Amino acid sequence: MGLLTAIAIGAGATGAVVGAPFVLAGVGFTSAGIAAGSYAAGMMSAAAVANGGAVAAGSTVAVLQAAGAAGLSGAATAAVASAGGTVAGLVALLV
16 A cells, blocks of 8 residues: 555545534534434434334434434444545545
Protein backbone atom coordinates (compact mmCIF):
# COMPACT_ATOMS: atom_id res chain seq x y z
CA MET A 1 0.00 0.00 0.00
CA GLY A 2 1.38 3.37 -1.00
CA LEU A 3 1.53 6.50 1.07
CA LEU A 4 -1.23 8.20 -0.91
CA THR A 5 -3.53 5.21 -0.43
CA ALA A 6 -2.90 5.28 3.33
CA ILE A 7 -3.61 9.02 3.41
CA ALA A 8 -6.82 8.49 1.43
CA ILE A 9 -7.97 5.77 3.84
CA GLY A 10 -7.29 8.00 6.86
CA ALA A 11 -9.04 10.95 5.25
CA GLY A 12 -12.03 8.80 4.30
CA ALA A 13 -12.37 7.41 7.81
CA THR A 14 -12.07 10.85 9.39
CA GLY A 15 -14.41 12.45 6.89
CA ALA A 16 -17.05 9.81 7.44
CA VAL A 17 -16.97 10.21 11.24
CA VAL A 18 -17.02 14.01 11.06
CA GLY A 19 -19.70 14.07 8.36
CA ALA A 20 -22.09 11.51 9.83
CA PRO A 21 -23.86 13.90 12.24
CA PHE A 22 -24.37 16.42 9.42
CA VAL A 23 -25.76 13.77 7.10
CA LEU A 24 -28.11 12.48 9.80
CA ALA A 25 -29.39 16.00 10.49
CA GLY A 26 -29.64 16.69 6.78
CA VAL A 27 -32.03 13.80 6.18
CA GLY A 28 -34.09 14.70 9.25
CA PHE A 29 -32.69 12.73 12.21
CA THR A 30 -32.13 15.68 14.59
CA SER A 31 -31.48 16.05 18.30
CA ALA A 32 -35.05 17.36 18.66
CA GLY A 33 -36.56 14.33 16.93
CA ILE A 34 -37.49 13.50 13.37
CA ALA A 35 -38.05 16.64 11.30
CA ALA A 36 -41.51 16.95 9.76
CA GLY A 37 -41.61 16.48 6.00
CA SER A 38 -38.08 15.11 5.83
CA TYR A 39 -36.71 11.91 4.33
CA ALA A 40 -36.49 10.57 7.90
CA ALA A 41 -40.20 11.27 8.39
CA GLY A 42 -40.97 9.23 5.27
CA MET A 43 -38.82 6.38 6.58
CA MET A 44 -40.58 6.53 9.94
CA SER A 45 -44.00 6.51 8.29
CA ALA A 46 -43.13 3.50 6.13
CA ALA A 47 -41.69 1.64 9.13
CA ALA A 48 -44.77 2.36 11.21
CA VAL A 49 -47.13 1.17 8.47
CA ALA A 50 -45.08 -2.00 8.00
CA ASN A 51 -45.14 -2.73 11.74
CA GLY A 52 -48.79 -2.08 12.43
CA GLY A 53 -48.49 1.52 13.62
CA ALA A 54 -45.30 1.50 15.67
CA VAL A 55 -41.60 1.74 14.88
CA ALA A 56 -39.85 -1.38 16.14
CA ALA A 57 -37.04 -0.94 18.64
CA GLY A 58 -33.71 -1.71 17.02
CA SER A 59 -35.01 -0.99 13.52
CA THR A 60 -33.02 1.15 11.10
CA VAL A 61 -35.21 4.18 11.83
CA ALA A 62 -34.85 3.74 15.59
CA VAL A 63 -31.07 3.33 15.41
CA LEU A 64 -30.63 6.35 13.12
CA GLN A 65 -32.88 8.48 15.35
CA ALA A 66 -30.87 7.49 18.40
CA ALA A 67 -27.66 8.45 16.60
CA GLY A 68 -29.19 11.75 15.48
CA ALA A 69 -30.39 12.55 18.99
CA ALA A 70 -27.41 11.44 21.06
CA GLY A 71 -24.55 11.15 18.58
CA LEU A 72 -22.72 8.05 17.47
CA SER A 73 -21.77 5.39 20.00
CA GLY A 74 -18.26 4.00 20.09
CA ALA A 75 -19.27 0.99 18.02
CA ALA A 76 -21.13 3.15 15.51
CA THR A 77 -18.16 5.51 15.23
CA ALA A 78 -15.89 2.54 14.52
CA ALA A 79 -18.30 1.18 11.91
CA VAL A 80 -18.64 4.55 10.16
CA ALA A 81 -14.87 5.08 10.18
CA SER A 82 -14.33 1.58 8.80
CA ALA A 83 -16.84 2.14 6.01
CA GLY A 84 -15.37 5.53 5.14
CA GLY A 85 -11.84 4.17 5.11
CA THR A 86 -12.87 1.21 2.97
CA VAL A 87 -14.61 3.36 0.39
CA ALA A 88 -11.70 5.79 0.25
CA GLY A 89 -9.20 2.92 -0.07
CA LEU A 90 -11.16 1.39 -2.94
CA VAL A 91 -11.38 4.74 -4.70
CA ALA A 92 -7.65 5.27 -4.22
CA LEU A 93 -6.93 1.87 -5.78
CA LEU A 94 -9.12 2.63 -8.78
CA VAL A 95 -7.61 6.05 -9.44
